[in-house]
Amino acid sequence: xxxxxxxxxxxxxxxxxxxxxxxxxxxxxxxxxxxxxxxxxxxxxxxxxxxxxxxxxxxxxxxxxxxxxxxxxxxxxxxxxxxxxxxxxxxxxxxxxxxxxxxxxxxxxxxxxxxxxxxxxxxxxxxxxxxxxxxxxxxxxxxxxxxxxxxxxxxxxxxxxxxxxxxxxxxxxxxxxxxxxxxxxxxxxxxxxxxxxxxxxxxxxxxxxxxxxxxxxxxxxxxxxxxxxxxxxxxxxxxxxxxxxxxxxxxxxxxxx
Numbered sequence: 001x002x003x004x005x006x007x008x009x010x011x012x013x014x015x016x017x018x019x020x021x022x023x024x025x026x027x028x029x030x031x032x033x034x035x036x037x038x039x040x041x042x043x044x045x046x047x048x049x050x051x052x053x054x055x056x057x058x059x060x061x062x063x064x065x066x067x068x069x070x071x072x073x074x075x076x077x078x079x080x081x082x083x084x085x086x087x088x089x090x091x092x093x094x095x096x097x098x099x100x101x102x103x104x105x106x107x108x109x110x111x112x113x114x115x116x117x118x119x120x121x122x123x124x125x126x127x128x129x130x131x132x133x134x135x136x137x138x139x140x141x142x143x144x145x146x147x148x149x150x151x152x153x154x155x156x157x158x159x160x161x162x163x164x165x166x167x168x169x170x171x172x173x174x175x176x177x178x179x180x181x182x183x184x185x186x187x188x189x190x191x192x193x194x195x196x197x198x199x200x201x202x203x204x205x206x207x208x209x210x211x212x213x214x215x216x217x218x219x220x221x222x223x224x225x226x227x228x229x230x231x232x233x234x235x236x237x238x239x240x241x242x243x244x245x246x247x248x249x250x251x252x253x254x255x256x257x
Contacts, residue, residue: 054123
């Protein structure tokens with residue numbers, strides 16, 4: 001990765017979150033893929049307890065809520081995301097069983113064995129896949145499920161440019177077999193694994209950012225960090241279009257043993 005581009009984690013956290021509040025989903029995904037992942041989960045009912053960790057503004061959470069009958073707690077570190085999350089729940093008349101709270105993946109507000117399902121789309125990288133699936137295991141009931149989407153390599157080898165780009169952004173990125181092995185080692189039976197299709201990146205994640213970038217830079221026309229953040233995000237999109245056959249997001253669904 002060229003020194004011209006910073007790791008996104010080097011930018012001001014509040015600035016990043018303000019920008020991503022402008023789009024419905026804060027990472028690649030789609031309602032169809034959320035529902036596909038949900039189709040592998042058994043035995044959910046009106047008494048089920050579901051946690052969506054790193055929920056963002058709740059794009060995927062609202063899809064879950066509209067297709068399940070249990071209660072859902074969304075958790076995210078950024079208050080701006082949670083404020084919008086709760087507005088979205090109210091707008092959809094889901095507020096009686098869907099609630100967002102500010103919190104950290106490092107310190108979850110659950111009791112051991114409390115949850116039937118832990119959901120995490122594109123956010124487990126905040127603490128790392130291996131750490132996440134291990135630490136969250138205790139919060140699930142026996143037979144409960146964990147469902148995460150994670151950046152993964154599709155091939156064992158790839159060009160140096162994209163290899164360096166991702167290893168700087170997320171050193172834990174690895175191949176699908178390695179992630180499955182980590183899931184098994186953490187105490188889960190892998191129930192399903194599937195790759196997100198290209199449109200989850202292009203249509204759902206990148207296209208809405210065209211308008212979002214315009215709105216954001218109208219607010220911060222002279223902010224150097226805002227300009228650098230936009231350049232960084234544009235570079236990420238360029239990398240995807242050039243090297244999409246080598247990597248993408250993958251859903252991993254595991255059942256607690």
